[in-house]
Amino acid sequence: MPGSRRALVCGSALVAAVASALGPAVASAGLFSPDSPASSSATEITTTIVVAVVVVTLAALGAIVAFVGAVRAGGTEERRTRGTGSIQTKVAGGLGAAALALFILGVVATEAVRSTDEADASGATPLEIETSAQQWIYRYQYPIPEGVDIAPKPGVFSYYELVVPVETPITLRVNSIDVLHNWAVPALAQQIDINPGEVDGEVSFVADAEGVYEGRSHKFSGPGYASMRTRVRVVGQEEYTDWVEQQAAEIQEANAAVQERIDEGEIPGISGGLK
């Protein structure tokens, strides 16, 4: 039926045009705020896929309605025979092709996101930060840079806020000390489940721009789960080194103060030194 086919083509084109216009608009509206190669490609891909699915759904519905109109016009007898067999096969084939296309798009998209997760173009060794999740806070343990004088235990650590240098590949080695957790800072990296007992979980990213990025856990872990948030503060390279040194100094100072009180016997039940 030329008429309905024309209508179908025009309708699909209109829908596609509207959706492609919407896509960048939605992305630029800042609903998603990408700030790293991994995240920006993930965001663009996500937007594209969501838009693609909407377009495909609407086009499929439009095609079905138009196509069926052509079939129905043939009348009851014809519809009975034409409703089965070849038309069903054609529709199934069309849907199958669309599903396969979406699958291929999905594979391409996934590989794009995963490849940006790995070591960045400069080939530098990633900065590995131990991320320990517990009910209901994150503890980040930083590698001790050269020249900073602090023992590995306690080393340099921070709770809740992760400080990382800009434009440096970061790998978070995640572990949980109690229940199942999750770490998700959408602006920087994909979310990752943190299974207790798992030793090789990790997520990598490179932050493009300085700033503060919010995140939280996405796996229910008890009454305090709502407050299990985190923050990533991306600072310049120099600033990061300064911060690590200062953090090391403050931790040593705090430990020394507590050790003094232990030595003077002010803390009942504890003797000897802090481990």
Added chain:
Amino acid sequence: MSATPHLLGRGGPEIVTDSTEPDRRPGWLQVATSTDHKAIGRMYIATSLVFLALALTELVLMRIQLLIPEFDFMRPEIFDRLLSIYPITATLLFAIPLLVGLISFVAPLQVGARGVALPRLHQLSFWLYLAGAIALYATLLWSPSEAGMEALPPLSNRLFSPNDGVDGWIFCVGLCSAAFATFSISMLATLGNLRAPGMVWRRVPAFSWASRVISVLLLVISPVMLAAVTMLFIDRNFGGVFFDPGEGGAPVLYEHLAWFFFSGIYAAILVGAFGAISEILGTFSRQPPFAPRTVAASMAAFAALVPLAWMQNMYSGDIPIGFLYFTMLVALAAAVPFGMLLFNWIGTVRGAKVRRKAAVKLASASVVLITIGLAGELAQAIIPVGWRFGNTMVAWGDTHITLIGGALLGGFAALHYWFPKISGRYLGEGLGTVAGGAIAVGALLMGVSAWLAGFQGMAVDVYEYYDDEGLLLWNILTTLGAVILAGGTVAGLVNAASSYNGGTSAGPDPWGAGTLEWFAASPPPPHNFDLVPDVRSAEPLADIRDAVRERSTDWTPPPARSGGGDPPEPEPVGASASAGAELGSPSGSDTDATGSPPGGEEGSVA
């Protein structure tokens, strides 16, 4: 009282009897101990609607807590208890039992059976379900589970959930799984063995096909969850280490098993909706079903593919990428049978004058909501999207739109359609339509606002959110949607309750449908059919109507006899030899009243 089995084969007289002595027991006891699939179906439906009210109460309470940032409407522990109980109530205590109740009532009638094959097993399934429901709600009196929707270990282990609430949760899920498994066995035996003569599989109507598919699905997934909760129970109470990472177990195993089960439940709810929608749209279009074989195959394919894509809920987990690709492929493939069903439904109604009854309107709303929800699920099945939006309110909104569309709108549509058969009265049209509209609007408002909250990073299962997250507007709208949804549901429940005893009386065939359940009286007697007709096509009742019409229009009174004596009694319709051969009655000369469909002529020739 179960009917004596009828004799298959031609030539023998058929004896049908319900009981020879009046039952002196009180009515409620009779219903409670009944092995009649119709009574059990009614009990399932009534109980499921009670849990619908409870589920919506829990939802509204949780949404009120999330109305404004850092609201202290309730303590976090209370919220977590509601969170643990609500999903189980909504799926295992409302959605599936409503579907099971409808299947229990309608499917044996639709295939022309006089009863179910295993009545005591059928009865057992209801009591297992009720026991599971009581186990869960009894924990409210002591210490409910606070371990969340799925009670994932290690959070649900003794160390982190020291009270017995999770054990009550385990008993509920385990007993309900056992209930659905026993129900499935009974239904599969019935559908396999007790169909009317001539009711071959290609003539079985859509809802009975859906019943068969759902029964197989429930039979496959129920033992999986039963195993998972048994292992959790052993871990909690007998020092088991199934999910203890320190001793060689893995919590992710439970996640896999639980998500396989819940994906299957999701598919079962949707397939039930698909079956009901196919029946309703077919009947009210007054046209023959459009490609029924494709409908049956699509339902089966959908039910097979969706559970296989269970890992789409675990994209953030530590699973090798190959498995995730497999999951994505299967999830996208599941869109194909759904698309085929949409095509067939549109094909059924297009070009027809569809009668504007509440059942049709609710079924159409159900299709719209399911389509929107499944489109969102399709997007989230794609891995990077799942990484971005998994476990956020985007997923919550999608699941709610889809399952409310399927279970609530589809369930009410099915109730509007089959209420005359179940109770002998129409379900109120006006209030029913208003209720359905409120449910659809509320669900869409709630779901779309949840999507927007999820885009901005709101996670699921949170007890509160914070001022600096900018989520206030979306949460207000979500709560508003939930309230509208609850209001619509209350209206629907009130409608059902008042119509059950006070609605307009309906005859056996109020809609002029083509399937066999409308051949029985409304409500059917314990033996279902006075006469089980031979089935010659996919629309046996239409054939019967045609046969009756032919006999009525062709019938002429016999010539009057001269002389005394009473004129001979006119031959009742259907007792003539030719009609007897058509309708398959064993011997035309002996039968008179049994030859004519009870009340069928008046209702259906019109």
